[in-house]
Amino acid sequence: MQRLPDWRLPPGVPRGAWDYTQLRSIADDYDAYHADNPLFAFEESVLAETFGEPPTLVGGVSSSGVIADLGCGSGRALLPLVRRGWRGLAIDLSDAMLDVVRAKADAESLPVECVCANLVEMTPDLVADESADHAMCLFSTLGMIRGREHRLTALRHMRRILKPDGKLVLHVHNFWFNLRDPGGPWWALRSLAKGAVGKGGYETGDKTYPYRGVPNFFLHVFRERELRRDLCEANLKVLRWLSLDVARRHALPRPWLFPSLRTNGWIIVCQKE
Template sequence: MSQPPHSTTPPDWQRPRGVAAGTWQYVHQRTIARHYDDFVADTPLCELDRRYVLETLSTFSHRPSGIESANSGAAKPLVLDLGAGTGRLALPVSRRGYDVLAVDLSHPMLEQLVQNFAPADDDDDQAGTVMPMRANLVQLDAIADSVADHAICMFSTLGMIQGRANRIQCLCHIARTVRPGGGLILHVHRRWAALRETGGWARLLRSRVRSLCSREAEFGDATYAYRGLEKMFMHRFSENEIKSDLKAAGWTVERIDRVGIDGSDLVTSAWDASGLFLVCRR
C-alpha cells in the first residue's frame, strides 16, 4: 500500500465524505499511529471496551463466512472492525477464532497493525487472521453484501464522522455488509456528559447556537485539542439520537449499557455516564 503525501489539509470539497479537517490531520499523523498503542494502554475505556467486545461476541451466534483460514483451511466467522486503528481489538478478536476485516482510513495506523499482527502458530487452528483495508467508513461500497457475521465500531469512531447523514450512511453500509441476524457492537460518547466537565455548559450552549445558525453544524459537534492537533472533530450523541440513527439504518437495538465518567466500568446512572455501548441486530 503506497500513501500519497499530505503536507496540507485539503479544502472541504476535496476531502472524503464525513472527514473533518482535524480528522484528516489525525489519520495522516505517523507519530500518532506510532505511539497509539502506548496511549490506549493507559486509557481505561480501551480496556473496558476490549472486555465488552469479547464477552458480547461470545454470546452471538454465527455461521462461517466462507473465507478460508490461513491456518487450518476451515472457514471462520468474519467480524468487521470499523475504525480498527493499530488492531487493538482486531488482534484479540482474531485470537478468539474470528477472521477480522480491519477497516481504517489511516494508512499509518494500518501499517502499524500489520507490524503488530503476528500470524498464529500452524498448530493453532482456532485463531483467525486479520485483513487490513484502507477505506472511508462512509464509502464502503467495495465490501460485498452480507459478507460478515458481525461488526464492531468502538472508541467513538462513529462520532468522528462529520454530518448526521454521513453517520447514517456508515451505519447503512454496516447493515448491508452484515448478514441478517448478525450483530453490531457500538460505542459513542454521550452529549450530556459535558455537564460534568469544566466549561461544559458553555460548550453545549455554543454548539446549540452554531447548530441553529449554520446548516453545516449539528448540536453535539465539538472541536478540541487532541494529541498535538488543534481541532480534532467529535460528535457526541443523545441516547435518542443514536437510537434513531440506528433504526434509520435498519438496526434493532437490543441492549444499551452506560459507560462511567472515567471509562473504567459500566454504571446505571445517566448522570454518571460518559458514553454508551449499544448491542444491535440486523
C-alpha cells in the same frame, strides 16, 4: 502527512479528522499512548460476550467467522478476537494504522485482511454485502464523522456488510456529560443554540479541540434520543444499551439515577434487522 485542500477531503471527514488519520506518529505510538485506558478492557469483555466463539473451526482457524473492525486503529480490539479463532477484517482511513495492524498480524500469522476506506464511502467493491458475521465501531469512531447524513450512510454500510442476524457493537460519547467539565454548561448551551440555527452545517454536539498534535480534532457527541433515532433509521435493532461510568471502567451503577449527567458514553449492541 498527505495534505489535501479542504474541498478535496472525503465526504464526512473534517480537516481535523483527516489530519489525525494521516499522521504516522499517531499510529506509531497509539498503543503506548492508550496503554492505561480503562475503557479497552471493558470493551474487550463486551465483545467476547457478544460475539462468542467463531462458528466453524478448521485446524484452529475459523473457516467462516469474520469480525469487521470499522475504524480499527492499531487493531487493539480486533486482534484478541482473531487469536480466539475469528478471521479479521480491519478497516481504517489511516494507511499508517493499517501498517501497524499488518505488522502485528504477520508477527503472529493471524488471518487479518486490511482495507483502507472512508466509512462513508465503504461501497460493495471495497467490502461486499454480508461479508462479516459481526462488526464493531469503537472508541467513538462514529463521532469522528461530520454530518448526520454521513453518519447515517456509514451506519447503513455497517448494516449492509453484516450477515443476517449479525451484531454491531458501537461506542460513542454522551453530549450531556460535558456539563461536568469547566465551561461545559456554556458549551452545551452554545452548541444547542448553534445547532438550532444550523449555520455552516453545524449540528448540536459538534466539537473541535486540540488532540495529540492536531489543533482542530473533530468529534460529534451524541444525545441518547438522537442516536436511537439514527440506529432506527439505519434498520439496526438495539439489543443492549450499556451506559459507562465516569472513568469508563464498567457499566454505570444505578443507571436509572440521573443517567444523562452521570453517563460518560455508551456501548450499544445492535443487530441487523
